Amino acid sequence: MGKIRTSFGRVKFKSIKEAIRDAGYTLDETDKQAVLIWHDSLKDLDYFRNLKPWQVVNRIPSANVLCRKVPFARIIQKISQFFPNEYSFFPKSYILPFKNTDFLKSLKKKKYRYIIKPDSGSLGLGIKIINSGGQYSPDGELAVAQRYIPSLLLDKTKFDLRIYVLVASISPLEIYVYRDGLARFCTEKSEGKNTIFSQITNVTLNKSNTTMDHIADVSRLISDIFPRLEAMGINIEQLWKKIDEVIVLSIIAAHRFLVNSEQWQCPRLIYGRCFQIFGFDILLDENANPHVLEINYRPSLDYYRGPERRMKVSMISDAVRIACPYSFVQQAIDSRGWGWNIDEWTVWAMTANISQEAQLEKERAYSNSNFQRVYPVEGPQMSLYDRVMKKADSMPMDFLPGIKLPLNVVRGGEA
Structure with missing residues (x-):
């Protein structure tokens, strides 16, 4: 199989280029034959209009219904009327x-x-x-x-978790959670203090505190912190299961918005053509129960020290292998120098066994990754997810404060 080629615009984080090369993909800013298209922009742009039918992009249409604080709160408020216990993780x-x-x-x-x-x-x-x-x-x-929410403390200091979540596909929905991440600490202890540096965990903010000695004081790996939680009597396997559940429930609450947006802006052509890496900010309360504080559209992929670099580069590399398992497609594109139109592509793709080839490639990537597939899953957990999704998909799609969605998306129309 040939190497997948990647085209990109402005890349903010050097970890992206390192990770894509680590995945065995090639990079070229203007490669018109590239299967993978990468964007680092925070702006709510049209990333989909100019996609060729075989190209995959690291952006999901209308993802801001999850990542803007007001639309996300509204979506959770609506679904929690029907599942109050399941959605108690949202403050x-x-x-x-x-x-x-x-x-x-x-x-x-x-x-x-x-x-x-x-x-x-x-x-x-x-x-x-x-x-x-x-x-x-x-x-x-x-x-x-x-x-x-009063939080669990370590060394009498507040912290939260930055969890990396790959939504590899919308239709059908596929969600993966990376089994590492960052624990972000305040730079001042919580005891008797009400300063911003004792209550807000944002790394950029805490770096501005003149009392901070080392970046490791505020940004540590989850894999270094969880053994300490385990020593406190916290069951880490159960904690991950709880984290997985609140992540899945957050995403499926917005499922209908995401599906309709994909159909309108980036429809499947043989395979799904959009994915995204999200950063979930999760607080552990005093009983070590996870609460979703917010979801980041473009989580910072900067790194400040070696261990953080290795974790982030590995995470991104694993993610692109899982979400874009199309070396077979890249090989076909490269072999046809005169290009394809959409009809020619569709005819070839329908006879080329792409789905089976891609699934095998994806499963190989997944088995060698540090991601855990959390949706779909087998067992009683899936029954809960099915019930919630059925209700979420049946609810009226209101216009959401703070975000503009095409009328076709809100009404569920197609292009």
Whole structure:
């Protein structure tokens, strides 16, 4: 089999090029015959209009329904009406300014602290923490006020987890969770402190704290931290199962939006042509139960030290092998110098046994990776997922605050 070729625009993270080469793929910024197209942009662009019928891109249409804080909160609020226990992993939230009155009433009860996050904020910018009974002056900014969850501490310090999740396909849905990641620590201990450096785990923010000595103080590998949790009596195998479940439930809550968007913007032509690596920010509460805080559209793939570099490069390399197992297709494209039109491609692809070849290549990649396939799965867990997805897919698709979706997507129409 020939090597898969990769075309790319602006690549922000050097780990991307390292990982793609590590996967055995080639890189060329303007390669028009490349099967894999890579983008690093955070902007909500049209990544799909100019795709050739055989090309695969590392972007999923309308992924921001998961990654913008307000649309995600709204989607979870709707499905949790039917599955309140299953979705208790998402903190109680108020969408502002629409729920300003309800939020202010809750503050007056003086029972909970809240963290207010701008809808499109990142890097810890714009975050406010309101203490129990504190004051909040409403404004018109689109944001989420989320109940503050007391977290499990290590060395008397708050931390959360950055988990890397590969959605390798939308139709059919395939989800993989990487069995490593980052534990992100505050730079000040939690005891008796209400500073931003004792409550917000964002690495970029904590790097600005002049008291920080080493980057390893704030960014450590999960594989280094979990043995310490195990020594505290936490069952790590069960913890991973809980993490897997909250990730799957988060994604299938938005399944209908993603499926309709794929049909409208990037329809399957023999095989799915879009995938994406997401960064799930997960907090462990005092009982080591995972809570999804937010989902990152383009998680930072920078690295600050050797172990982090090796983990991220391996993760990306594993992901592209699983999500783009089409060396057989690349070989065919390379052998036909005069190119293909969509009709010629479809006729060839339907007779070329692509699905079987790709599945074999994908399974080889998966078996040699550090990813765990978490959807689909066998057993009773799948029964739960089926019930939730059936309900999520049957619910009316409202227009979501903070995000613009084509009318065809909201109505479920096709191109």
